[in-house]
Amino acid sequence: MAQTLIQKLWDRHLVRSTPGEPDLLYVDLHLVHEVTSPQAFESLRLAGRRVRRPELAIATVDHNNPTRGGVEAADEISRKQMATLAENCEWAGIRLYGLGSRQQGIVHVIGPEQGLTHPGMLIVCGDSHTSTHGAFGTLAFGIGSSEVEHVLATQTLLQQRTKDMAVNIEGELPPGVVAKDVALGIIARLGVAAGAGHSVEYRGSTVRGLSMEGRMTLCNLTIEWGARAGMVAPDETTFAFLEGRRHAPQGALWQAALEDWRTLASDEGAVFDSEVEIDARELEPYVTWGTNPGQSVPVTGRVPEPHGETDERALRYMALKAGTAIQDIALDRVFIGSCTNSRLEDLRAAAEVVRGRKVHGRVRALVVPGSTPVKLAAEAEGLDRVFAEAGFEWRDAGCSMCLGMNPDILQPGERCASTSNRNFEGRQGAGGRTHLVSPPMAAAAAIAGHLVDVREFGLVPA
Amino acid sequence: MKKFETFSGVAAPLDKADVDTDQIIPKQFLRRIERSGFGPFLFFDWRKDPGFVLNQPAYAGSRVLITGPNFGCGSSREHAAWSLEDAGYRAVIAPSFGDIFRNNSLKIGLLPVHLPAEQVRALLDLAQEQPGVEATVDLEAQRVTMGDLSYRFQIDAHSRHCLLEGLDEIAQTLRLEPEIAAYEERRPAWLPTIPA
Numbered sequence: 001m002a003q004t005l006i007q008k009l010w011d012r013h014l015v016r017s018t019p020g021e022p023d024l025l026y027v028d029l030h031l032v033h034e035v036t037s038p039q040a041f042e043s044l045r046l047a048g049r050r051v052r053r054p055e056l057a058i059a060t061v062d063h064n065n066p067t068r069g070g071v072e073a074a075d076e077i078s079r080k081q082m083a084t085l086a087e088n089c090e091w092a093g094i095r096l097y098g099l100g101s102r103q104q105g106i107v108h109v110i111g112p113e114q115g116l117t118h119p120g121m122l123i124v125c126g127d128s129h130t131s132t133h134g135a136f137g138t139l140a141f142g143i144g145s146s147e148v149e150h151v152l153a154t155q156t157l158l159q160q161r162t163k164d165m166a167v168n169i170e171g172e173l174p175p176g177v178v179a180k181d182v183a184l185g186i187i188a189r190l191g192v193a194a195g196a197g198h199s200v201e202y203r204g205s206t207v208r209g210l211s212m213e214g215r216m217t218l219c220n221l222t223i224e225w226g227a228r229a230g231m232v233a234p235d236e237t238t239f240a241f242l243e244g245r246r247h248a249p250q251g252a253l254w255q256a257a258l259e260d261w262r263t264l265a266s267d268e269g270a271v272f273d274s275e276v277e278i279d280a281r282e283l284e285p286y287v288t289w290g291t292n293p294g295q296s297v298p299v300t301g302r303v304p305e306p307h308g309e310t311d312e313r314a315l316r317y318m319a320l321k322a323g324t325a326i327q328d329i330a331l332d333r334v335f336i337g338s339c340t341n342s343r344l345e346d347l348r349a350a351a352e353v354v355r356g357r358k359v360h361g362r363v364r365a366l367v368v369p370g371s372t373p374v375k376l377a378a379e380a381e382g383l384d385r386v387f388a389e390a391g392f393e394w395r396d397a398g399c400s401m402c403l404g405m406n407p408d409i410l411q412p413g414e415r416c417a418s419t420s421n422r423n424f425e426g427r428q429g430a431g432g433r434t435h436l437v438s439p440p441m442a443a444a445a446a447i448a449g450h451l452v453d454v455r456e457f458g459l460v461p462a
Numbered sequence: 463m464k465k466f467e468t469f470s471g472v473a474a475p476l477d478k479a480d481v482d483t484d485q486i487i488p489k490q491f492l493r494r495i496e497r498s499g500f501g502p503f504l505f506f507d508w509r510k511d512p513g514f515v516l517n518q519p520a521y522a523g524s525r526v527l528i529t530g531p532n533f534g535c536g537s538s539r540e541h542a543a544w545s546l547e548d549a550g551y552r553a554v555i556a557p558s559f560g561d562i563f564r565n566n567s568l569k570i571g572l573l574p575v576h577l578p579a580e581q582v583r584a585l586l587d588l589a590q591e592q593p594g595v596e597a598t599v600d601l602e603a604q605r606v607t608m609g610d611l612s613y614r615f616q617i618d619a620h621s622r623h624c625l626l627e628g629l630d631e632i633a634q635t636l637r638l639e640p641e642i643a644a645y646e647e648r649r650p651a652w653l654p655t656i657p658a
Contacts, residue, residue, distance in 0.1 A: 015638070015641055016638060016641050017644055020619055020620065021620050022618075022620055022636065024635065024641075024642075026642070026645050026646075026649075027655075028653055029648075029654065035492050035493070035539075036538065036539065036540065038495035039495070039496070039497040039540075042495070042497070043497070047632070049632070049636075050637045054658060055655040055656055055657055055658070056655060056656070057656070058656050061493075064492075064493055070529040075493075077494065078493050080467065080495065081493050083492075083497055084495050094658060095656045095657070097656050103493035109645060115654070116654050116656070118652070118653070121653065126538060126540075127537075127538055128536065128537050142538040142562055142568035143567060144536060144538055144539075144543070144569065145497075145540040145566075145568065146540060146569035146570065147565065147566075147568060148630065150632050150635065152633060153593060153632045153635075153636065154632065154635045154636060154642065155637060156638075156642060158631060158635070160618065192480055192535060193480070193531060193532040193558060195534070195536065196558060196559075197561060198558070198560055221508065222483040223536075224546070226535060226561070227534065228559065228561050228562065247654040247656070249652035253651060253652040254652070256650070256651075256652060257650070257652040260650065278609065292480055292482070296498040307479070308490060309477075310478070310479050310480065313478075313527070340488060340572070340641065350563065368647040403484075403489050403537075404489055405489045405490070405492060413505065422482075422484065422537075424482045424485065424536060425484070425507065426483050426485075426488055426507050427489075430507055
């Protein structure tokens, strides 16, 4: 029977499938970080259990580490959490890319970077943005700490099979419109809960035309409309990205893997539970105006009239009036980073806009590379100097101001254009106001001092 | 996990849609390495508003939270479920839940009760009209009763069984060791391993 890619990936990880029970799935790679793992390790030890397959896990420090000043700059509780991760990894025999390691970085940046994320795998992590890895034709989703413990102990996970959704995106992206805008456009159309209970396959010529970095951005934001897993069938773009990376297969194994990976596509005639069509030519650079990622409008638009209590509350929190032109909204801060948009391609796109210009006097702007390797590669190209000369702060790798667990936070009332993934109340700091945008849009906003259409800025190549 | 037993308790109405886990437990509390003690930080920022519903004396000690669709969306932090449980909640009633939050809740014995929107509306209205009204949640019978309202809810048989019996899922899975080992024999050779 014709199968979807989602079904194929699910079926190849079935350890056990019993009617009336959730499926037992085998986990190929477990990504571990300091915030959602300590309780899982503690509980495991209290139960007298061990980590079944430590060599199928990798750990890093990303969520609460400072982005300057090293571990000494962290508060005591954060230091204890990072130290606990190190102790747990030592105990379990799990490789840790800790602070100071040349491989350290945001967990969803380093997996692909190290060649650990392959097509066909099942990857989990105690982090909702695990969907990022779906860009490789991988089944990848976020889990909670109890499930982290289950994976540590058994290398498996109990899961109810999800429904399949296809998002078909066709057409060439207009100039100035990037993967982030595709995702924000989808969420604006479908709403923040449309994907609940589903895994999603992104298909169509637009998706095929995206780089791996762009596909990662698209898959990363899948959780923001409620679906846990988003994926793209692997193709030559995928294989070219992977080949030669540290943990990619070599030689004969590479050939065998390639042969297998080429079968990872939805079969002709495979039926999805639902399908959505998106015309890429209608997409624009988007800006969120509210407090969830579905509350966005094109940058050329205005803050909309509220429909219902949720919108009214969002406008109050954001201190915005309906009818205000988006480009009239002045900014205090700009953040370029996060597992959504902190890869080399994102930094290059932002640097292109910034080159030879100055950050507006009112704005404090921050660039936080997604990983130490991204940082080093960017520095080798001189991107750090481009940003620094314009007045951006160039920091060490981590999640940073995406969620503000470390010292990088907004002050109450501050307004920020951010390349991250969530504009929830207080997400970047209590009372802070977040407008989600793409990296080129964030860069342009830093220079203009307000939200601005990067296309009219005269910077985007046609 | 403790066995889930039928209980009655005050039902608090949180009449909002899309309550994300960042609101349930803000990030500054995620630096703790403990599993307990998150209750005082539940809805930390919203609690600063004296008018916030959970600050009203009538809802003190509430054990059931009635709320809008897509409750617990966003971050996977299990701390959200822990904070509700630590604050005394045993069940959350909503038209829909974030998938990860729902899973997390089930793992720790916090019951996500899924009811149609119009029934949740009626429960919300009742809890607002009669502050302090109690709800009874019976998982065995799959029924929520509040005043004159009584609704049957759906839950998958596996989750219900685990909650009622207070099962340790990991112990259950560890019994399947031969099947897990057999699967491992079939895994392709090119899959990555990372030696410590």
